[in-house]
Structures are given as C-alpha cells and as structure tokens.
Amino acid sequence: MANAIAKKRIALYGSTGSIGTQALEVIRANPALFEAEILTAQTNEELLIKQAMEFKPNAVVIGDETKYQKVKDALALTDTKVFAGEAALEEVANFDGYDMMLAGIVGFAGLKPTLKAVEKGKAVGLANKETLVVAGDIVMQKAMENRAPVIPVDSEHSAIFQCLVGEGRNKIEKIILTASGGPFLGKKPNFLVNVKRDHALQHPNWSMGAKISIDSATLMNKGLEMIEAKWLFNLQPDQIQVVIHPQSIIHSMVQFEDGSIKAQMGLPDMKLPIQYAMAFPQRIKNNFPRLEFKKYPSLTFEEPDVKTFRNLALAIEALNKAGNMPCILNAANEIAVWAFLRNRIGFLDITAVVEQAMEKVHFIENPTLEEYFETDGEARNFAASLIKM
Numbered sequence: 001m002a003n004a005i006a007k008k009r010i011a012l013y014g015s016t017g018s019i020g021t022q023a024l025e026v027i028r029a030n031p032a033l034f035e036a037e038i039l040t041a042q043t044n045e046e047l048l049i050k051q052a053m054e055f056k057p058n059a060v061v062i063g064d065e066t067k068y069q070k071v072k073d074a075l076a077l078t079d080t081k082v083f084a085g086e087a088a089l090e091e092v093a094n095f096d097g098y099d100m101m102l103a104g105i106v107g108f109a110g111l112k113p114t115l116k117a118v119e120k121g122k123a124v125g126l127a128n129k130e131t132l133v134v135a136g137d138i139v140m141q142k143a144m145e146n147r148a149p150v151i152p153v154d155s156e157h158s159a160i161f162q163c164l165v166g167e168g169r170n171k172i173e174k175i176i177l178t179a180s181g182g183p184f185l186g187k188k189p190n191f192l193v194n195v196k197r198d199h200a201l202q203h204p205n206w207s208m209g210a211k212i213s214i215d216s217a218t219l220m221n222k223g224l225e226m227i228e229a230k231w232l233f234n235l236q237p238d239q240i241q242v243v244i245h246p247q248s249i250i251h252s253m254v255q256f257e258d259g260s261i262k263a264q265m266g267l268p269d270m271k272l273p274i275q276y277a278m279a280f281p282q283r284i285k286n287n288f289p290r291l292e293f294k295k296y297p298s299l300t301f302e303e304p305d306v307k308t309f310r311n312l313a314l315a316i317e318a319l320n321k322a323g324n325m326p327c328i329l330n331a332a333n334e335i336a337v338w339a340f341l342r343n344r345i346g347f348l349d350i351t352a353v354v355e356q357a358m359e360k361v362h363f364i365e366n367p368t369l370e371e372y373f374e375t376d377g378e379a380r381n382f383a384a385s386l387i388k389m
Contacts (some may be wrong), residue, residue, distance in 0.1 A: 007176045010278065011038035011122075013089070016268060016303060018209040019127040019153065019171035022050060023102050026275045029286065030280055033090055037098040040105070040113075041087060043067070049074040056080065061088045063109075076388065078187075089113045094120060100278065102153070103128045107213050107334050108376055115139060115369075121146040125277035127153035130334075134229030134327045135372045149276040150232065156225050157232055158273035159264035160253035164233070165281075167256070174231065176253040176261075178245040178267075179304065180205050182214055182217040182240075185246060188308055195347040197340065205248040214337045218350055219304060223315020228327045230319060236317045242312065244302045249291065267291050304383040305388030310351045314358060320360040324367040324375040325358065331379035339387045353383050 010027065014020045015036070025033070027034040031322045036055040040050040042063035052060050053074055059081040062071045068084035075082055086109075093101065093116035101117040102125040103110050110128035119142055126132070131139055133333050134213055136382075143150050148163055152158050156177045162173075183202050184192060200217040201210060215221035248268040255261045267289055275286060306313040311333070318325040337355040339345045345353070361379045364371050 008099045011098040011101045013040045015039040016041040016044040019104035021273045026293045026344045065139035090116050093117045104318040116144045118148040123149045129228045132228040132231045153277045156353045161255040162264045163262040171257045173255045174239045176241045177223045180248045181244045218311040220311040221307035223312045325364040326377045327375045328361045331376045332383040335383035
C-alpha cells in the first residue's frame, strides 16, 4: 500500500537559524514525507553550503550578495541553483516547485517573501511573528483570497491552533498565552538596569536565536505574540490574555464560551510545533523526549509584571491602538535589540527607545502595504537616531 501522505516539498526560509536547523532535523528524520526544495540564509554561507550538499535543494538564496560567488563555486558541481540578495528571496518564493514555505526568517525581513508565498496560494508554516505584527490585516486577507493555509509554528500559536482543531463552529471566549517569564522573572528595575547581553541570552527553558531570547527577557516576545494571535485567530484585543507559567509545559490555552478550557502540553521543544505544521493535518511519529508528569509535580501561574517589564504594556497599547502602531513597535524594538546585543544601550533602554518611537513616529489608522514599509523605515531611522548609530 502506498504512503497515504504525499511528499511535501518545503521552502525553508532562514535555514541556518534556530527554526531552520530544527526543521531540517525533522526533514532528515522523515525523508519519505518531506524534502527541502529551497533553502535561504542571510549571512551564514558556510552552513548554507553544508545544508545544500546534504539536502540537494532545487535552489538556495544567500541574502548577503558579497557571499554569492563563494556559494556558487561551492555548489558548482551540484544541480542546485544559486541566487543572492533580498529581491531573490521574493523571486524564489514565486517559484511553483514547493508545497509549503516554512517562514523562519527573523524580523521584518520575513514579510515580503511570506506575502509572495501567500499570493501564490502556498501553505505557510509561520515561525516569523513580525510578518503578522507588522501587516497582519493584509497578510491574512491575502491568505483568505488565495486560500493559502497559514499554520503557526510558534509554540504558543501552534498550541492554540491544535486546541481549535475540530472546534470550527464553537466561539472562542478568550485565549491564554503562556510565558515562561524569561531569565529575569521576579526581578525589579534596580536589578535590570545592570543586565548584560550574555545574561539576557540565557533562557531558562527554550533554546532560541539571539533576537527572540532578548525579546523573551523583556517580555516583548509575548506582546508580539498577542498581536500575532489577533490576526491568526481573528480575535479582539480583550480576548487575548497572558499568564506567566515558569515551567513552560502548558504552551497555551483556549477558553470557549461555555467556560471549558483546552490546553496543549508537552516539553519545551520547538521541533514538535515545527513537525506539526509541516505534517498538518497528520500527526507523525517521532522519538522526541516525552513529558513525564512526575517530573513536574507542580505547574504554577502568575500575572505578568507589566510595571517592570513595560515592553509588554507597550505591545498591549499597540495592539489596542492598531493601525501602523504595531509596525512602529516592532521596527523600534528590532533596532533597540540590535543595539543591546552590541552593548550599545542598556537593557532598560530597549523599552525607552520603543516608547519614544511610538510617541513620535507618524500614526496611520488604515495603512496600505506601502505605508507599512514606509512606517518601518521611519521607525527604524528614528530609533537609530536615539541610539546615535
């Protein structure tokens, strides 16, 4: 009997990052189910070449054009086509030869290729929060028009998505996004003022790239997830709640209008939501570690401290204000995190930069896609001027 699931060809955007490398582990473990059709990286040409040698994709893109020749030469004897530059990311997303894009590029850079995939009616496994934070209305509208399924890969949104399977006709009362609280849970500003980069990068439960690790430490990550959830699940801001759950076993919950709550649980391991999105609607076997309840005798929950971790309060403000405000929030935060990772500003300065950008950058109630791009540029320039970059 033939395998019931047709082989899925995956366009893996951000193949050298944390999401990308874990997605390739899933592909490696399931060669009958998945193949890597397209691989893209921004600057890590060494790993991209290695991945291309192993997975033999149809095409690779290296974002940094100065590394094009090196990648081209390395893959000269293979059948893999080599492209370079930002425009090539969109161009390759326009190819017909893949079934699903796994959008793992960090930040605003993921928006254009993701939009292209959605316009082509391709399924998108979305690991890039910023795409929906910046232009969620436009992306989801295009997804609907082109019948392009958007399947979340973020562990929290994957959890909600999993809880909603089979509940299509039932109204959501609210969703509850869980947050570990990051490495500084319970700390106050007098402690945070001295936090250094390496300390902030040490997440207690998840292994993630630098940008998301810092966003988790400031709780901005949860704020971005609230905005993303609004678009993914068509919710009002007051239907989205955040609760601190330091054990990271419950990945998120959905409360229905009868008061019943469904939760999705498991060990904190990104490979699970990645595999779930890639194989959806099937669940496939794996040998990932299993949750043993006896090792977690108590699961605890508390309110987030938005007075100390003001990034979450700012994100909630952006969520309520809507328009291009989440775009401003995101752009300023990307610049501020970049500066913090290079020891140019302090930990609490990240919030200050975001807050000033939200006050000063031109607000637009119903932005076009073009205006989102303009807002992104304006907010970045404004944030950069504060940091004197």
